[in-house]
Amino acid sequence: MARWSVRWQPLFSGPIAVAYSAGPDSTALLLAAHERWPGQVIALHVHHGLQVAADDFESRGRVVCERLGIPFSSNRVQAVHEAGQSPEDAARQKRYRALASMAQEVGAACVLLGQHADDQAETLMLALSRGAGLPGLAAMAERFERHSVMFGRPLLGLPSRVLREWLQTHGHVFVDDPSNTDQRYTRNRIRALLLPAWEACFPGFRPMLARSARHAAQAQSLLDDLARIDMVQTGAPPAIQGLQALSRERQANVLRHWLRSSFGAAASTVQLDELLDQVADCTTRGHRIRIKVASGFVTREGECLVFVSPDNTPPI
16 A cells, blocks of 8 residues: 555655545555654544534544554534535635645645545546536646645545455444435535446546546646746736737637636636637727626726636726
8 A cells, every 4th residue: 555655755854744534545545654654644634514423533533543643633614615616615625725724734744635546537527527628627636736735646546445445454444424425416426326337338447537637637737838928928917919919719728827827716618708709809998898707707907807806896
């Protein structure tokens, strides 16, 4: 199990944090990290308060860590979703923020996450079902930064079955989250219905889907490079005339990159098409632009486009 960790070693110059829910995936990751870096690992637990069993997850995780001599830190969050936001997205965003905060408090060099090959396949299938672009089809990155903290997913090459078999073979205990079988959630339906069907039709399909995700990530990286080149001409925030000098496809690429990299906002296809139409029609000083994008608005301010978040007042 610990063989995955060798190429992660250069990242670490301090404590190594593991996002530990007490479930099978994070338990396998915690044990493997503890074996590879004894005395350096810290367990970070996020209590979402979304179900009665959450208290049991926290207490059982604490007991495991006490037995192993691993420091255990817990943070309770209120993962209530806002209007138009899915419960899963709300919980995920609160979880990352809580993990980053705890990691910074303990001076951790990186937070390791227990997502595995099945999670990667589910993420790609979910993106396909939503008609996602390259960022969605790239699925989950092996390494990424969020809230000024480095996160890593060292188990992406291992199926869930391998992790569970390893735990059971060595007699390690873990808890199963009952919400993982609730088919009201799309990801759970994919896990229960689609993954077995793919396995029956295409045995060993997980590495193939992972390869497709890597190809999408590479293609998106090239588009990001092109966007940075074009933004030398358009500026940031982008000047309307600078955008108009580009093809519509390159305008779209610049706007996607600007919104994503500067504000973490992703425009839908309909929103982006409407915004591109407005940019094309913007030939007079009096032309107003105000397009809903994600949770804010893209508006015209002088000769440039600006993004206004819900916390700010849109320009008049």
